Amino acid sequence: MKVIFAGTPDFAAAALNAIVDAGFDVPLVLTQPDRPKGRGMQLQASPVKLAALAHGLRVEQPEKLRGNDEALQILRDVQADVMVVAAYGLILPQDVLDAPQHGCLNIHASLLPRWRGAAPIQRAIEAGDTETGVCIMQMDAGLDTGAIVSEHRYIIKNTDTANEVHDELMKLGAAAIVADLQRLQVSGSLKSVPQPENGITYAQKLSKDEAQINWQESAEIVARKIRAFNPVPCAWTLWQGKPMKIWAAHAVAQNGAAGTVLAANANGIIVACGDGAICISELQAAGGKRLNSKDFLAGRDVAVGEFFA
Numbered sequence: 001m002k003v004i005f006a007g008t009p010d011f012a013a014a015a016l017n018a019i020v021d022a023g024f025d026v027p028l029v030l031t032q033p034d035r036p037k038g039r040g041m042q043l044q045a046s047p048v049k050l051a052a053l054a055h056g057l058r059v060e061q062p063e064k065l066r067g068n069d070e071a072l073q074i075l076r077d078v079q080a081d082v083m084v085v086a087a088y089g090l091i092l093p094q095d096v097l098d099a100p101q102h103g104c105l106n107i108h109a110s111l112l113p114r115w116r117g118a119a120p121i122q123r124a125i126e127a128g129d130t131e132t133g134v135c136i137m138q139m140d141a142g143l144d145t146g147a148i149v150s151e152h153r154y155i156i157k158n159t160d161t162a163n164e165v166h167d168e169l170m171k172l173g174a175a176a177i178v179a180d181l182q183r184l185q186v187s188g189s190l191k192s193v194p195q196p197e198n199g200i201t202y203a204q205k206l207s208k209d210e211a212q213i214n215w216q217e218s219a220e221i222v223a224r225k226i227r228a229f230n231p232v233p234c235a236w237t238l239w240q241g242k243p244m245k246i247w248a249a250h251a252v253a254q255n256g257a258a259g260t261v262l263a264a265n266a267n268g269i270i271v272a273c274g275d276g277a278i279c280i281s282e283l284q285a286a287g288g289k290r291l292n293s294k295d296f297l298a299g300r301d302v303a304v305g306e307f308f309a
Helices: 008-019 047-054 069-078 120-124 160-185 219-228 292-301
Strands: 003-005 025-030 036-038 042-044 080-087 104-108 131-138 147-155 236-239 242-252 261-265 268-272 276-284
Touching: 003 047, 003 069, 008 025, 008 047, 008 080, 008 160, 008 236, 025 047, 025 069, 047 069, 069 147, 069 276, 080 160, 104 160, 120 131, 120 160, 120 219, 131 242, 147 160, 219 242, 268 292, 276 292
Parallel strands: 003 025, 003 080, 080 104
Antiparallel strands: 036 042, 104 131, 131 147, 236 242, 242 276, 261 268, 268 276
16 A cells, blocks of 8 residues: 655654554655754754655655645655645645545544644643543545544643653554554545534644743643643743743642742742742753753752742
8 A cells, every 4th residue: 555644743753654664655755845953054854854764765845735736746646545644734735635545644633623733732731631642534625624533542641741742642643543554454445533513622833922921820820831831932931031941840839929939949949820839840041051940049049039020
């Protein structure tokens, strides 16, 4: 069975590796063009491109697919049975969706229809969801609106960061797509069910501005946002007039004026919120390194009564 693969980041690369390792024929891989990154702004290949090249696979990197006759012809010439899409980052028009015999399967990191869109993992943690997962979806022209082929659940622990949930769902998604491709290969079709009309939510793309901590919010909400925005864009606050990243914290049962430092010692930096307080265990000053609170306080003074803004 011939499988075209389309994806860009690590989440997608894990699925590509699993598909190849399972023995499927992957005649074509689509990924986004190389982008400048890092301090030197050197062009860097995506994780999917690196994985594809390591397997000796053909890679194409169109800037867009909509209205791209050349890319469409490449897809049609492959005569693929199915295309797998995972965090590709480009819109797939209907003619692309129709190119493979069995259409396109998408690996989406939420339990649809909850958290359609760009940041499902982060929004699930931010909202306090206790469960998320991966859906394999038969793609249509809508935004994550296709029928569900399979669903795979993951329990969110109250210490999980977005990075940790990402890594768990990455493994879950890779195993799920291989299982569904194997079913397709054996049976020649995949059953799917339409998404429920109730419970639809949208996971908007994250912004740096929303990652600034609002100390008027409750400690539970602040702690969830810190976990949700780790590692990107990373929750932050102003300390002594400069931005400071907060990498890890948990809620504690203390109270004070919102934003006030209540304690600063080897056990952490406790800052009051609108309701309760958080104990910061890992942070990073502007221009500094990411440190645990004990090491941070060894080089800097954080005074009780100081304000974070």
